[in-house]
Amino acid sequence: MKCLIVDDDAETRDYLVAALRQAGHAAHGCENAEQGWAQLELAEWDALILDRMLPGDADGLALLKRLRARGMRLPVLVLSALGDVDERVLGLRAGADDYLSKPFSTAELLARLENLGRRAAPAEDGLVLRVGDLELDLRALRASRNGIRINLQQREFRLLEYLMRNAGTVVTRGMLLESVWEYHFDPQTNVIDVQISRLRSKVDKDAAAPLIHTIRGEGYMLCLKDADAHA
């Protein structure tokens, strides 16, 4: 992915550029809204990482509103040092696709960014999702592994669907809670882990190769290959 970063804090900006490049993305940093706008007009970008508070007349939200008003549809992830719930809602309403408050974990940022990139890509609107021998029929609401039907509850079905749509990339607990349960908060109990382990016991029970992998310190990933290579 080709990512544009607009953040006035030089250290954060350099760190982000380095982290994105290391993760295999192209990245370019700008320090204010004017430079950011110039870059947006100059080239095509796959995603924008935008700091909420920027020096000068135009802050992050102003830039966001301006580019949305121009009809630019690239995914935007707002980074903010204002962590209030209100601020998050303001950011999302201004046209952000995702919102992350500082300090953020790099893994979380990368996972969310890749998720945004996938959402922006033309969706293969298949009615059946397949990863290896795991099949999810979205129309018949049926899951099966190696042809054997797996009985899933409604929420487990949505959890598995989200994991399969993001197959091969890390999804964090926060992303799962936001997408599958549609709540944004931080449970102190390991509720997501328990839900995943239930799903795993159904999906990977008798299979030779497990599909749902725990990525330590980051989240989960559904993929065919051995996850240790990623971690």
Place this chain on the structure above:
Amino acid sequence: MRMRSSLITSIASRLALMYGLIAVASVGTAVVAFYFGTVGVLVSASDAKIASISAHLREAGVKGGIERLRSEITLQLQDKLDTDTELFLLQAADGRIVLGNVSAFPEAGQDDVLTSGQLLREHEQIRAHFMRQRLPDGARLLVGRDLRDIDAVRGVVERAAMIGLLVALLFVSAGTWFLRRAIDSRVGAVRRIARSISAGDLAQRVPESGADEFSLLSRDINRMLAQIERLMEGVRNVSNAIAHDLRTPLSRVRNRLAASLRPGASSQMAEAAQKSIEEIDQLIVLFEKLLRIAAAESGVRPVYTDRIDLAQIAANLVELYEAAAEESCIMLVADVQATPLLPGDRDLVATALGSLLDNALKYAGAGSMVTVGCGPVPGGAELVVRDTGPGVPEETLPNLTERFFRVDRSRHLPGNGIGLSNINAIVKLHGGSLTVRNRHPGLEIRMYFPGQD
């Protein structure tokens, strides 16, 4: 909160009522004065006449005997002066009626005293004032006055006074009502603004028009509001600045630590960095909660435009926590009734309920049951978390929502004692209230959320 005070406690009512009573009293005084100036004067003039004629006739009787009396009375009755209302009766000493337009002597009253009573005149009972006397020769004399004409005048005057008083009362009531309404509408405008301001809408201003006392008051209130708004804005800017200035360096530190975690780092270093990152994350969560508690304690509530469904949040969170509860050998039960939609923040309410469930799972202990209740209550709706765990020591109940307060026996468990005050802050930001009580066994925490005011 009612917009209008009750009829009795309202200063507007009391002022208007006082003004009304003064008006009624002055009208009453005028009526009484008018009454005595007309009817009273007529009656006393007629009474004076009775006295003077009685005296005159007595003198005539003493001097000239019964015949002189007869001619005097005849003269009185024929002088065309008040002959319709003058009453006379003369009885000779032997009991013979000599002359008169009254049929008989009345029984009532004493001689030589002006008496009020009924007399029979031409077969008709009439009301009259009269005076009886006995002359030295034994003859009896009655001089009186027919009061029917005066009574007719009195009737007219009384009716007029009555109507006058009624009209005055009507005007006074209408005036009272208008005055009360005028005061209420002016005071009401101020109160409405005050309410929406205490509900968090600081941009509201009291309408100012004219230069009367209320407008001057409104102007002063508006000046005060502008000041408060400036201060609140200042506080908001300060907490935003604090948030920004704390998060930015922490963010850099966290990033540096994360960078040091890349392959090649020693395992000892990596472990230290990992721990530090976790601490930073906890610090940020704590900091966020503290800011929220400070916001709730400032008393200015945000205006929530979204409508949230408590029943749905309760059902969702029970579903989310069910598996984790089972893992800790705790039975999690939902007792959810439909609730009306309430203004609020869905994620904040989920945070509060989630925190309560985190606490219940942490403290209730294996084998206990945790119930999440939800239902409508007067004025809003309620979320209840009940457990069958050990509860908390009774004497600590009032302190539970205090910042950093922890029950002694739970100090060995991780946490910072800010959970319940954070939940309390969330409920307060919604204008609601939190109650904690022991159910023996177990703890019950109720979160009340009000509907639209």
